[in-house]
Amino acid sequence: MKLFNHTLFRIFAAILLFWLSSAISLAQTADCNEQLKQGEELFKIGVLDSIPLIIEPCIGKYDQARRIDAYKLLILTYIYLNRYSLADIYMEQMLRFDPEVLVENVGSQEFIQMYKSYRTKPLFGIGIHLNFNVAQPILTINSEDNFLAANHTTTPFIGAGFAVGPSFQFYPFRKAYFDVHALFQTQRFGFNQSLLNFADVNFTENQILTRLQPSVIFEFTNRNLKPYLKAGAGLSYLIRSTATVERTYSNTSDFNQRSITATDVIVSNLRQRVQLSLLAGFGGVYSIRRGKIYFELELQNLMHNAIVSDRRFSHDNLIYNYFYTDNNFLLSNINVNIRYIRTFYKPKKIGK
Structure with a gap:
């Protein structure tokens, strides 16, 4: 009986731990989604220095579409800050994550030129x-x-x-x-x-x-x-x-x-x-x-x-x-x- 109760307790603890970790992950994702929206608003009004501070910690927590949006936002931010080496780093990360990303709608010629400086066709x-x-x-x-x-x-x-x-x-x-x-x-x-x-x-x-x-x-x-x-x-x-x-x-x-x-x-x-x-x-x-x-x-x-x-x-x-x-x-x-x-x-x- 004691063995049964001990096993039941371990199963319950594992379920509780999984639920808590899932809840924390969802909360972090929701926070990161809000920060992405905040970063886009900051970009529109030209407050560029604050954008990497709120976007970079979340870059691995987005789903595919939002992660691409975050990469594009960081690349544009660093281009306009004339920090091209950092823009290159995130351009390469974005292309490794999704080499088939569409960039025609970005609206920045500097972004497009940087994109074209990479080999993006399949091997x-x-x-x-x-x-x-x-x-x-x-x-x-x-x-x-x-x-x-x-x-x-x-x-x-x-x-x-x-x-x-x-x-x-x-x-x-x-x-x-x-x-x-x-x-x-x-x-x-x-x-x-x-x-x-x-x-x-x-x-x-x-x-x-x-x-x-x-x-x-x-x-x-x-x-x-x-x-x-x-x-x-x-x-x-x-x-x-x-x-x-x-x-x-x-x-x-x-x-x-x-x-x-x-x-x-x-x-x-x-x-x-x-x-x-x-x-x-x-x-x-x-x-x-x-x-x-x-x-x-x-x-x-x-x-x-x-x-x-x-x-x-x-x-x-x-x-x-x-x-x-x-x-x-x-x-x-x-x-x-x-x-x-x-x-x-x-x-x-x-x-x-």
Whole structure:
């Protein structure tokens, strides 16, 4: 019983201590908020020497918005007192606390010039990139390579895939910077072939790739939601490519002419393993505290033939069982991208 009472007393004492400390903290914060208002009034009437005495002891007790206001007030005060070294100290403290602080509404050219004397753009960014893609084959038939092309009609069709991976950004300039993704990607597409009104072949291909995609982004305006354009390239490596193949006969009255289907037919060796593409896109980036969220639409085009031409007739199963041979084709992807970037800063006086 004594042990229970002792434990209960300790819990009660801890709760009381927490309540008292919270009450004291709230009281101090309320006092500091009043002192900030008092400091702003003193600034308006030109009584500058008293402002640091009431603001500096409270600088760590404000919430984010009031702390920024307090920093701005101290910087302006020391600028007008010609104590630029102290103004620089608080400018650097403010930028370390919030490197994305807005200063356009300060109304002091000396303040703006001091702000511009610091490196305020991010050093780099790290985040996650999500991609939803639609792949569209574009036929570039070469009858000299594929003599069977004259004997069948090929119709490409689109398919959907996705990509995910880390994203990195580097900022040599504030509105023009590098954006690099390292992605794991899937894509799907296919072809319908009709052979001399004799047989129809449905060929659906699923690819798994890794892709390194560097690009340059050009932002417009300084608002929280900024439109932008981008251009870049993609270097992909095809990990695996498989196909589902179905052959049906145009004349189904003959019982012996039944349809056949095969899944997971490996066609990786028929494809170019290393693939180079160019891309362009546009979108909007929404700035949040120490981060950015991107929404974009992107067009990506393969810059060379997707198949290995001299292996076109090397897959006996496709040729003799399904009457299928590859045509030359390019690949065009429409990508819908979403990504989050966490930005990292190191504010520093330029020239130091």
